[in-house]
Amino acid sequence: MGKRNDDERRETAGGEARPKRRAAVDPARQPGALPPPPAAAPPGYLDNGEAAKRVAAAKKPGRKPPGGRKDPGEGRAQPAPHAARRGALRLLAAVREGATLAEGEEALAELSPAERARARRLAAMTLRHRSRSEAVLAGLIDRRPRPEVMDLLQLAVTEMLAGAEAPHGAVNAAVALARSGGAKAKAAAGMVNAVLRRAAEGQAAWEEAAPPRLPDWLRRPVVTEWGEEIAAAIEAAHERGAALDLTPRAPGAPVSGEALPTGSHRLPAGTQVTALPGYAEGDWWVQDAAAALPVRLLAPRPGETVADLCAAPGGKTMQLAAAGARVTAIDLSPQRLARLAENLSRVGLEAETVAADALDWAPPAALDAVLLDAPCSATGTIRRHPELPLIRDGAMIPDLVRLQAQLIDHAAGLLKPGGRLVYAVCSLHPAEGERQLEAALARHPGLAVEPPDPGDWPAEWITPQGAIRTRPDHWPGLGGLDGFFIARLRTRG
Numbered sequence: 001m002g003k004r005n006d007d008e009r010r011e012t013a014g015g016e017a018r019p020k021r022r023a024a025v026d027p028a029r030q031p032g033a034l035p036p037p038p039a040a041a042p043p044g045y046l047d048n049g050e051a052a053k054r055v056a057a058a059k060k061p062g063r064k065p066p067g068g069r070k071d072p073g074e075g076r077a078q079p080a081p082h083a084a085r086r087g088a089l090r091l092l093a094a095v096r097e098g099a100t101l102a103e104g105e106e107a108l109a110e111l112s113p114a115e116r117a118r119a120r121r122l123a124a125m126t127l128r129h130r131s132r133s134e135a136v137l138a139g140l141i142d143r144r145p146r147p148e149v150m151d152l153l154q155l156a157v158t159e160m161l162a163g164a165e166a167p168h169g170a171v172n173a174a175v176a177l178a179r180s181g182g183a184k185a186k187a188a189a190g191m192v193n194a195v196l197r198r199a200a201e202g203q204a205a206w207e208e209a210a211p212p213r214l215p216d217w218l219r220r221p222v223v224t225e226w227g228e229e230i231a232a233a234i235e236a237a238h239e240r241g242a243a244l245d246l247t248p249r250a251p252g253a254p255v256s257g258e259a260l261p262t263g264s265h266r267l268p269a270g271t272q273v274t275a276l277p278g279y280a281e282g283d284w285w286v287q288d289a290a291a292a293l294p295v296r297l298l299a300p301r302p303g304e305t306v307a308d309l310c311a312a313p314g315g316k317t318m319q320l321a322a323a324g325a326r327v328t329a330i331d332l333s334p335q336r337l338a339r340l341a342e343n344l345s346r347v348g349l350e351a352e353t354v355a356a357d358a359l360d361w362a363p364p365a366a367l368d369a370v371l372l373d374a375p376c377s378a379t380g381t382i383r384r385h386p387e388l389p390l391i392r393d394g395a396m397i398p399d400l401v402r403l404q405a406q407l408i409d410h411a412a413g414l415l416k417p418g419g420r421l422v423y424a425v426c427s428l429h430p431a432e433g434e435r436q437l438e439a440a441l442a443r444h445p446g447l448a449v450e451p452p453d454p455g456d457w458p459a460e461w462i463t464p465q466g467a468i469r470t471r472p473d474h475w476p477g478l479g480g481l482d483g484f485f486i487a488r489l490r491t492r493g
């Protein structure tokens with residue numbers, strides 16, 4: 001799988017962004033500060049690239065580890081043994097340093113595309129099941145080992161008990177990796193061997209353990225909003241991970257995968273995107289089924305003027321343009337906007353692009369509609385980004401809520417009388433969704449919620465306010481979907 005393909009496989013939704021000056025989210029203080037995305041950026045991150053540079057510098061292939069030891073893979077024409085596992089451990093180490101899996105991937109440049117994909121899969125699987133491997137290991141170790149040794153143990157336990165890897169293969173690989181590490185890892189090789197041989201018998205403890213809990217800062221508001229049972233169902237859905245969803249360029253077009261009730265198509269996770277029919281022709285793009293819903297609710301008509309205020313990397317811009325709307329796509333990040341332009345060009349669609357703070361942007365004439373897919377905590381995308389709970393602490397929520405409110409206020413002022421505003425966030429935090437809508441309605445007596453047509457939308461998604469709320473535990477039989485809050489507002493006119 002090529003680099004392009006890797007990038008395409010990432011969700012095109014999401015994206016917490018750097019408020020330029022009006023609100024006070026400081027990218028440098030964000031634990032998950034992300035690089036300018038090479039392609040479709042993972043959601044929920046800032047765009048300053050600092051964390052990525054830090055991680056890449058620390059993990060550069062060939063960089064000598066402390067003590068001058070030569071990396072076993074250094075200088076080899078052939079990949080080092082266990083290259084994918086070694087890559088997965090680098091990714092887990094990057095997450096421990098506060099980076100995302102996507103940032104960590106910068107350190108995997110020497111791996112083949114297939115090894116890189118496997119490293120990513122192994123790391124994500126280890127993170128998704130981390131509570132189970134912890135439970136298995138808790139009964140086998142007296143004292144928690146060094147973090148890198150713990151990563152190695154958790155990776156091997158996950159491979160054995162969730163990944164269908166034969167125990168001897170996972171144990172031997174882990175021992176070999178420990179032996180090829182620094183002095184401290186070498187010293188732990190005996191313990192790794194002994195613990196993992198016993199862990200291979202730990203299937204019962206694995207099954208009995210609960211999925212990873214949401215962090216308290218997110219679990220509390222989730223439980224207050226929907227109750228304990230739903231919080232647990234969300235956690236279980238996060239552990240199951242996400243399939244690959246495609247949005248057809250034209251409704252009803254022949255696109256691979258199972259057609260979902262909302263028009264997206266679903267394929268198994270791990271499907272090689274560039275090999276699918278229609279990729280080169282731009283017949284579809286990768287987009288979680290939930291991320292495709294805001295434009296569906298907006299229902300753009302041919303010729304309408306629509307601004308996509310926080311547009312990059314452009315999943316929703318492409319939907320708007322495919323519907324025939326005259327779209328202006330605005331984004332604060334020129335790098336992300338460049339990616340949007342690339343995406344548009346791949347699928348042969350057009351939109352005007354503007355690199356600007358949406359709070360400073362105004363159209364020459366009032367608009368028919370505005371899509372505000374606002375920067376947010378991205379907590380609705382944990383299925384795809386299992387590292388998020390580990391690298392966020394919730395401190396950014398108040399600043400994000402403030403920025404979202406400012407963007408709603410600005411967006412409302414850009415509309416014609418009778419124009420519509422769709423506000424969307426890929427967040428499970430009610431402060432960014434349900435409470436944000438309540439506050440917006442209180443500030444804007446001239447705006448009213450226009451509820452979705454109940455005939456077209458699952459009843460369980462429609463909130464008492466007339467908005468749409470999707471959660472990862474929805475559609476259990478179909479494989480779930482990301483958490484989004486989406487509201488359609490209309491100016492009285």
Ligand SMILES: C[S@@+](CC[C@H](N)C(=O)[O-])C[C@H]1O[C@@H](n2cnc3c(N)ncnc32)[C@H](O)[C@@H]1O
Nearest residue numbers: 014015017310311313314315316332357358373
């Ligand atoms: C949730 S993502 C958008 C995802 C996009 N709508 C899609 O479907 O592909 C949020 C985007 O908001 C942008 N952003 C953040 N603050 C902004 C601002 N003040 N003005 C314009 N764009 C902003 C970020 O750069 C990021 O690309």
